[in-house]
Amino acid sequence: MSPARAETALGVPPLGRYSNAATIDWQPCPEDAAAQCGTMRVPADWTQPYGPSIELTLARRKAGDPKQRIGVLMVNPGGPGASAVNQALDTEYFGSEVERRFDIVGIDPRGVGRSAPILCAQDVVDAKPSPLVADEQEFGRLTDYNRKLAEDCASRSGPVFRQAGTGNVVRDMEAVRIALGEQRISFYGASYGSLIGQMYAERYPARLRALVLDSVMDHSADVNAFVGRTAESAQDSFDQFVAWCARDSQCALRGRDIKAIWGELVERARAGTLQDPYDPPSKLRVWELISAAFSAFYDPQWYSFAFYLKAAYEPTPAARRALPDLDLTPHSFPAVMCRDWSLPVGGWAGYRAMLGRLAVAAPQMLASPLALTAVSGCAGWPDPVADPQRPIPPATVPVLVVNARHDPATAYAWAKSVTGQLGPKARLLTYDGWGHVAYGHSDCVSAAADRYLTTLALPAAGATCPPVAPVPYGVG
Known part of the structure; x- marks a missing residue:
């Protein structure tokens, strides 16, 4: 049996013994004393379990009704770069039945938020050239910039910088599961958090009870x-x-x-x-x-x-705003993306051709700023891809996939593709509206997800939720 398959079968992190496997130091959260905030040390490099370590930070809000408790719901809001600790501490995000029956646990992914954050010089981050480069010279400046950025961030962030990929994040999740003493977990992942959920399901299928993927990344896309x-x-x-x-x-x-x-x-x-x-x-x-x-x-x-x-x-005169004076800034996006995705462009000629195709497909927008930031930011990136794209294996538990039909960031076509890859146990719920991340935006979606998390009952095949019209701020 290969190490990866042995890991999956046993439900333990690779090279499973490491010095602080069962230790989470819990304290009342500064933001909310009713919640617990914890820290836990894990290897910076999971292939070197006795090498340098990093500290993860997590938050837990215990189930409101211990007698009706189902288990742990781990959560992640995406990014890459958003704080799962903040999501776990948000008492208004999940429905009352989910709050009542689950311990809600958010782990800031390594390199993000409070978990050994990747830090870079603000002036270097601000100097990023536009990805809409016009010629080969500008493309060269872009790739030179990416190498300079990587060098700067690596010098300020320690060993986490070159180990920030999602493959390591799911190993961290599994270590937390073991430390919590849970046989299985449920998981809600939004946006880039959906990739964390997919990769956890692939690596630790026996440790997953339920999986909600909201606004879905398709990691099979070239x-x-x-x-x-x-x-x-x-x-x-x-x-x-x-x-x-x-x-x-x-x-x-x-x-x-x-x-x-x-x-x-x-x-x-x-x-x-x-x-x-x-x-x-x-x-x-x-x-x-x-x-x-x-x-x-x-x-x-x-x-x-x-x-x-x-x-x-139709501009009118206005006073200029003062900008904050910052020396360092959190900036984990390229360190994660360039380890999770192989995005070769074929040099300037290939990049120019790609921009031309995108301008035809998107005559006003020219490209997705999020996707083009990722592709341009990985051009010339010095570190290798750790977890390149591949189809996700069929699911072993029921999976709820949710996506808005008019999502600007995660294409609806991706949700259909991922649902197909996950096989007959997966069900796509389509939100027939607009925006990115449907849970909490649509009561229909939220109710379906809450029902699934608590009962494992999936919506009917082809189910949809009606659109929710935007309202002006300050109204409704």
Whole structure:
């Protein structure tokens, strides 16, 4: 039996003996004394269990009704770079029945939040060139920058920097499960957290009771599918915004040709004359403009984005905001992405051709800023890929997959693909609305997920949830 298969069969971390396997130091959380915050040491490199170690930080809110307790629900909100500790401490995220029947446990993934965070110089992070490079010289500067960034972050972050991939995160999860004394866990993963859930299910299937994947990463996608599907999703979200503005009387641009306005804003950005309406007199580049749109599509924040475009198109004098003076900043994204994904572009010629294809697929958005950040950020990255893409094996427990049909970040096509890979035990619940991460946004989705977590009952095949229309901030 191979080491990986032995690990799966036994449900233990690779080279399972290490000095602090059963030790979690629990204390009341500073943010909420009713919750527990803990620390636990694990190997920085799981292939070297007696080498340098790192400290994980986790939070636990115990089940409200111990007599009806089902077990542990581990959670992760994605990123990569978001804090699972913060999610576990959020008493309003999960439904009352989930809160009543589960210990909710969030582990900040290694390199993130409170778990040996990867730190980089703020000025180096801020110097990142636009991924929308125009020529071979700019592409060379981009790859040189990536190597400089990696060197800077590695020098400030210790051994975690080169061991931040999701394969190690799931080993950490399994070590926590053992330390908690749980035979099996349930898991809710949103966005990039869905990849953590998939990889845990692959490596430790016997240790999983239930799995909710909300807004799904497809780790079988090659580089072309990775950037292509996400570009289509970003463009779809732009088109949905335009359609909404045409029908909602409170849209600040209603009755105007938004695509024409957008086109002029893009040309001003290319010429270096587009003023940032929220930070004048600084200028917006094309990259910042499409990134602002992409961020607005997450909730979605259509009302505020319409005002943003109007202010950019018809600027008025405003005082410049003071920017914070920071020396170091958390920045785990490339250290994780470039270990989890093989994203070769074939040098400048391949990258240029890729940008051309994406501009055709997404004429307004040009690309998915999130996906292009990943691909451009891994060009020239000095560390090898640890867990390259591969299809996920069929699930051994019922799995609930959830995705919005108009998700700007994780393509709906990815959710269908992952559901197919997981096989007959998986069920896709489609949220027929907009935005990224459906749980908590749609009561229908939340109820279905809560019911599944507590009873393991999946929705009917082909089930959908109706869209929830955005409302202006301060309303509803």
